[in-house]
Amino acid sequence: MIARLNPYPSHQSSGLPWVGDVPDHWxxxxxxxxxxxxxxxxxxxxxxxxxxxxxxxxxxxxxxxxxxxxxxxxxxxxxxxxxxxxxxxxxxxxxxxxxxxxxxxxxxxxxxxxxxxxxxxxxxxxxxxxxxxxxxxxxxxxxxxxxxxxxxxxxxxxxxxxxPPPEEMAAIVRFLNYANARLEKAIRAKQNVVLLLNEQKDAIIHRAVTRGFDVDVPLKPSGVDWLGNIPQHWKVSRIKYLLREVDERSTTGAEPLLSMRMHHGLVLFSEHFSRPPQAASLVGFKIVRPGQFVVNRMQAGNGLIFASRLTGLVSPDYAVLDPIGDANVEFLGELFRSRTVRAKFRAESKGLGTGTSGFLRLYSDRMGGIHVALPPRDEQSAIMARLDSELFGLNSTISRLEREIELLREYRTRLVADVVTGKLDVREVAARLPEESMPEEAAVGDDEFIEGDESDDVEAAA
The missing domain is CATH 3.90.220.20 (DNA methylase specificity domains)
Incomplete structure (x- = not known):
């Protein structure tokens, strides 16, 4: 269908830098x-x-x-x-x-x-x-x-x-509704596969960081209601004995800005966003160094807590923590993002604001008082190595699907722009299209709010 689209035979200058030339009969x-x-x-x-x-x-x-x-x-x-x-x-x-x-x-x-x-x-x-x-x-x-x-x-x-003339305008709308519905269906199908793969991945990680990989390991009561039984040789510790909050601020704002993203961790803002940061100045932002944890206090219950591999700046409202216990930093990160610990983070968070507009914030003292169960240090490292091996195929498939989704979105954006500005003539194709119902409701996660956006791409400059 789309391969049969041709350019218009003649154009005129629109005089608009964001449009360029348009068909000369428009x-x-x-x-x-x-x-x-x-x-x-x-x-x-x-x-x-x-x-x-x-x-x-x-x-x-x-x-x-x-x-x-x-x-x-x-x-x-x-x-x-x-x-x-x-x-x-x-x-x-x-x-x-x-x-x-x-x-x-x-x-x-x-x-x-x-x-x-x-x-x-x-x-x-x-x-x-x-x-x-x-x-x-x-x-x-x-x-x-x-x-x-x-x-x-x-x-x-x-x-x-x-x-465009009225009939041509109707043809453009008809064609783009049809094309967008099919592209959205393809995108949504891939998103649903990614969702299922991430659920499978989370289940593997959860089992590994709460039980290990030995299915025959004997269990014992943890002594903490929400933790339940744990492997017999694992020890229970409060988070305050594993992490200590630090507060180092930038005096120049010259350090690179970092962004915290749900499925990517801490990344360079400039490599993931083409727009400038919202903050007018980065002076006073918190400095984070490799190996330190960063917690989005209002999204800790959703798993926005990551160890950094970069030096840079994060929001002053985030918590930066130094590892101080005998623990593998990567293991701790996966443990903190496991579903049981996320649920505990939510339970320990306190609300700000009033009514339905309130937010939940995990304060450092309440986070520090939470118990977690840990295997010996060498076993933590062994679990992470095993996880890397077991998740390699899943991660590769998820990355490929995410790239395919990105390419489909880029193609849709270009197609719509080319059609509404008269770069491609859709009249003949639109006349042969079957009746098509409008697209189904968007997949979960596609309707992020502009005001107070809480998407999974939570960034330091927010």
Whole structure:
């Protein structure tokens, strides 16, 4: 299907650096002729509205019972959103996971966002597809203003958007809905395999760091209710006798910034993100050195605790700890990320904030008081060596699938951009497409919130 796409025969210059040339029969229309701003505050009527959120998957209904993300303290200042409205995030554009969404719901959203309605509703899907394509590749930088990389509304309204003829616009929307549904299905299938493989991997690791590999080893009561029985020759110790918190701060901010990621540990921020860090200055950030542990206090229960192999800076809100006990650092890391210890970390965390907007934080004294069971040092090293061998195949398969997912996403981004800007002609192909239902709900983990994002890529500059 996609292989049969051809370029248009002739083009004209759009005059827009983020678009380039467009087919010469397309119009270029200022946005003020396509959309208009709506700002209707909900005020005391907020209880009559569903709370909406702009996510990577568009505008969704927010489940406030989960307490995920941050909530406005003045919910009455939220603004009304109707089905068919466009929601834009015009501030911190390079850092924002999603800048635009077409709402399929009635509800309300925080007043920080800009709500626009289409002059002609039939053009809404193409308009969203176009600006999603520009956003995915962060091409709108010529419109940015100020330190927060904001797009002023008047500047956006004065910018032009390519407009194909109505039938052609409908063909573009039809083709991209079809192609995106199939690409999303392929991505989701691979994500589900990765999820299953990671569950298998976690089960192997959990067994290794809580029982070892000897299935016949005799057990004894640990003396700690939540630990249960442990191998007879293992010893129980409090974490405070294994790790000691340190607090070394950068005076220059010149050290490299590190980022903590769920499946990668501590990595160089610059190697994993093209955007700049959110913090204006890294002075006062905590210094971490190889062999030291870093704990995201508010995500410890989700396993965000890793030993560093790098020297660099992490958020001042993270805990940095020196190993002081007779323990293998890599073994400790896997133990702390095992499901039983993660559950204990959650149980020992204390809430901050009020109501559903509160966060759980694992304070150092409560972490230090937690008991863990450890084999002798030489057995810890032997377990880690065995794990490396047993997990090699799983890790290789997971890495390959993750790379395939990344390539599919890159291809989808390029395809959408090429179609909505007239680089590829889809009219003939779109006319032959079968009727296609919209894609199923996104896989778990694909709808990270823009406000208070808690994705697995938790970074030091957050």
């Amino acid at each position: 119009d270029l229309v200022p946005n003020r002729g396509l959309v208009r701003k709506r700002k209707v505050l909900v005020g005391q009527r907020h209880s009559d509205y569903r709370l909406l959120s702009l996510t990577k998957q568009g505008v969704i209904v927010r489940d406030i019972s989960t307490g995920k993300g941050k909530f406005s303290s003045d919910i009455g200042s939220s603004q009304e959103v109707r089905k068919g409205d466009l929601v834009f995030c015009f501030f911190d554009v390079p850092e924002t996971p999603r800048t635009v969404g077409l709402s399929s719901h009635d509800g309300m959203i925080t007043g920080a966002y800009t709500v626009l309605e289409m002059v002609e509703a039939s053009k809404a899907q193409y308009f969203e597809l176009f600006y999603r394509a520009m956003d995915d590749r962060k091409l709108l930088s010529p419109l940015y203003s100020g330190l927060r990389n904001t797009i002023p509304l008047e500047r956006f309204m004065g910018a032009k958007t390519p407009q």
